[in-house]
Amino acid sequence: MRIPFIKMHGLGNDFIMLDAREAELPTLSEQSAAALANRRSGVGCDQLILLERSSSADFRMRIFNSDGGEVEACGNAARAVALLHGEPAKVETGGGIIELSPTQGGARVDMGFPRFEWDSIPLDYAMDTGAMPVSWEMLNNPSAVNVGNPHVIFFVRDCEEIPLDRLGPEIENDPLFPERINVNVADVRDGAINLRVWERGAGLTKACGTGACATAVAAIRKGLVTSPVRVRLPGGELNIEWADGESIIMEGPATEAFRGSFEWADYA
Template identity: 80%
Template sequence: MRIPFTKMHGLGNDFIMLDGRSNSLPDLTSAVAAALANRHTGIGCDQLIVLEPSNTADFAMRIFNADGGEVEACGNASRAVALLHGAQARVETSGGIIELSPTKGGARVDMGPPRFDWDAIPLDYPMDTSAMPVSWDDLDTPAAVNVGNPHVIFFVRDSEAVPLDRLGPIIEHDPLFPERINVNVADIRDGTIHLRVWERGVGLTKACGTGACATAVAAIRQGLVASPATVRLPGGVLTIEWEAGSSIIMEGPATESYRGSFEWDDYA
């Protein structure tokens, strides 16, 4: 079976988009997702996104990381979906309902409210998620926020100096995080959050939309920045709005790279 796809990216965080809303797709396994995501023998991407019909929203969005693991949310992919869909929509994800609105060159996304309870992150045991009494090397007292998927955030003096390629996988797989964790390191310069992200199941990325949301929420909570917050990632800039008790609003660009097709049996 020949399957069409659209290749897109948000600030360099890239996706294979498969649209199964009108024509159903074959069953997608983790192995197929990982094979398609492989940059040497597949199409290549950070995340594989599958659009499907939904009974509770306009349509559903499934998200597979490059290692084939299915995850709950992806902020950058949400903007790409808005661009692909071309109209405002309510979208079902396993992390909850999100609302998308295309803008010129990108999208504005209502990501829903953040969660802070230890068992909502989730953590292995109770602790204060605003300043966790844990450390890895020089990284200590992080905040934890669930924005549809779990994030731990470290505010540091110089985010570029942190060996995130070494510490990221150690923290991601720490037993404290039973569903693994996305690792964010950030510093604040002239009111702008400068952020690097180790994404679970992917590694270092040029951008992470949910990481920008989680980090901005943690910074606003601690009084380090005001809303709307500007978050600068290696791939570009996002704007995050949030007030206590409300949803997170993310705005930023998305881009279609090219379209193509592949033979399903080559990857199944």
Template identity: 75%
Template sequence: MRVPFIKMHGLGNDFVVLDARETALPAMTAGKAKALADRHTGIGCDQLILLEPVSDQSDADFRMRIFNHDGGEVEACGNAARAVALYHGKPAKLATAGGIIALSPADGGARVDMGQPRFEWDAIPLEYAMDTSRIPVGWEQLQAPDAVNVGNPHVIFFVDDAGAVELERLGPLIELDPLFPERVNVNVAKVTDRAIDLRVWERGAGLTQACGTGACATAVAAIRRKLVASPVEVRLPGGALTIEWQPGGSITMTGPAQESFRGSFEWDDFG
């Protein structure tokens, strides 16, 4: 079976998009997703994105499923949402495992309503009950993070120099810590004048050029701490996003996305 794909990226966070809304594909497996994501023997990407139809009773226009580089399926991906908005070409409501989000193309990228953040310990989730602001835990110089769920779980450490943190070493230790039963995305952030410099270790993907949900979670945590005001620019290695949020409201993320190329592959050659 020959299957078309679209290679896209948002600020360097790259995706293989498979559109199964009109032509159904065989069931996606973790092994298949991991094989396609492999940068040496597959197409190569941080995340595989699968678009599928929804039932007539759904409030969404279609569904987005997200598989990380390791093949694990996850709840949300902000950069992928912008890429899908650009590909779809018009406003839509998108069903994800993390909830329904609204998106629309805008200025070479997209504006995405990511929904409301959650702060309850069991919504992150954490292993046991605690306040999710300034959690009393730490890993070497990374201490007292905030925890925020924006469709997927994040911890945010505010540091003096985000670039100096050995995130490739500390990221997996924190991601896999028993405190986080569903693993966690790890953010290290430095707040500057009305902006945030951010690096992210993504659960199941490792260090990426950009993480849309990480930018959202970090902006929310910084606003809660009154370190910045909305809107705020979040600067990642791949570029910048604008995040807007007021307590009690939804998060809005605006930023670029781009199509890289299109191709096709034989389904049975992978996984």
């Protein structure tokens, strides 16, 4: 069975897009998702996105990280989906309903409301999520925010100095985070945020839309920046708007790279 795909990216965070809204595909397993995501023997991606029919929204977006694990949300993929869909839509995700609208070269996405309660992150036990009394070497007192998926955010002097390739997996898999965690290190300069992200199940990526949202919300809550704020990632910039009691608005680019097909049996 030959399956068409579309390769897209948002600021270098890249995706395999599979569209099953019109015709159903065979069941996608974690093993198949990981095999397709492999950059040597598969198509290669940070996340695989499966679009399906939905009874509660215009359609459903399922997200599989490069290790094959399914996760709740992906902001960069949401912009890519908006570009692919071509018109405003309400989209069902594992983290809730999001609203997206294509713009010139990208999209504007309503990511929904952030959550701050310790059991909504979730954490293993109760604590203040605004300044958590925990540390890993030079990283300490982070904030935690759930924006459809869980994030922990460390504000540091210079995010480039942090060995995130080493500390990221240690923090991601700490027992404090029963569903694992996305790890963000950020610094604030000239009213903008510089950000690097270790993504749960994917590792270091050039950009993370939900990480930009979570970090912007945490920085606004701490009074470090004002909304709207530019978030600078290795792959480029996103604009994030948020005020207390309101939903998060993310705006930025997305790009279609190429289209192709693969034989389903090769990855089953």
